[in-house]
Amino acid sequence: NAGVTQTPKFQVLKTGQSMTLQCAQDMNHEYMSWYRQDPGMGLRLIHYSVGAGITDQGEVPNGYNVSRSTTEDFPLRLLSAAPSQTSVYFCASSYGRVNTGELFFGEGSRLTVL
Amino acid sequence: KQEVTQIPAALSVPEGENLVLNCSFTDSAIYNLQWFRQDPGKGLTSLLLIQSSQREQTSGRLNASLDKSSGRSTLYIAASQPGDSATYLCAVLQGGSEKLVFGKGMKLTVNP
Numbered sequence: 001n002a003g004v005t006q007t008p009k010f011q012v013l014k015t016g017q018s019m020t021l022q023c024a025q026d027m028n029h030e031y032m033s034w035y036r037q038d039p040g041m042g043l044r045l046i047h048y049s050v051g052a053g054i055t056d057q058g059e060v061p062n063g064y065n066v067s068r069s070t071t072e073d074f075p076l077r078l079l080s081a082a083p084s085q086t087s088v089y090f091c092a093s094s095y096g097r098v099n100t101g102e103l104f105f106g107e108g109s110r111l112t113v114l
Numbered sequence: 115k116q117e118v119t120q121i122p123a124a125l126s127v128p129e130g131e132n133l134v135l136n137c138s139f140t141d142s143a144i145y146n147l148q149w150f151r152q153d154p155g156k157g158l159t160s161l162l163l164i165q166s167s168q169r170e171q172t173s174g175r176l177n178a179s180l181d182k183s184s185g186r187s188t189l190y191i192a193a194s195q196p197g198d199s200a201t202y203l204c205a206v207l208q209g210g211s212e213k214l215v216f217g218k219g220m221k222l223t224v225n226p
Contacts, residue, residue, distance in 0.1 A: 004157075031212070040218070042203075042217065042218040043158075043205075048212055048213070050212060056212070058213060059213070090157055090158070092158075101163065102148060102160035102163045103148065103158075103205075105150075105157035105158040105159070107156055107157045108156070108157050
């Protein structure tokens, strides 16, 4: 089982560029989410989804878009990157809704915006 | 607003010690609490999940307890080993919410 797979692992962008961080899971999990992890700030929820076609905002959604067209995939889009979006991004999934069980994390995507 | 605190931020101990890691939260209306481990440059791995109706969970050398009324959880690590060195995070799920709130973590170093 691959679990939660994130690509790319590392990315450098210039201010104003756009990109998509990919997240895929092969566990048939309904719940998927994106977090960013910054030194001294801990993990903060960006967006989440409780099933295909359903997404909602987390704590820090500004500057990010998501969609959920399939159960397996939950991409995170940065439309116009800013230096404040330099961070490590984690995708996580859970069977059913998040309050039914443990959360499985990907290995992370380290993004630097110059 | 729920706040989750882990103190101290870092701990260094010799191998073999029994450890207690603390997690406190401000709003006791939680659905569950999870403890995670994060190795450098890696994602988080769930260690233990405690539902609000439970008092504790055990897995191997790990035991987590939950006291909702006092807003506290502890993670007990028995006979610590160098391989236990990592950052440990706790997270709570507010009742009726889909959003986990994380503490900032505690970096544990177990010295041989």
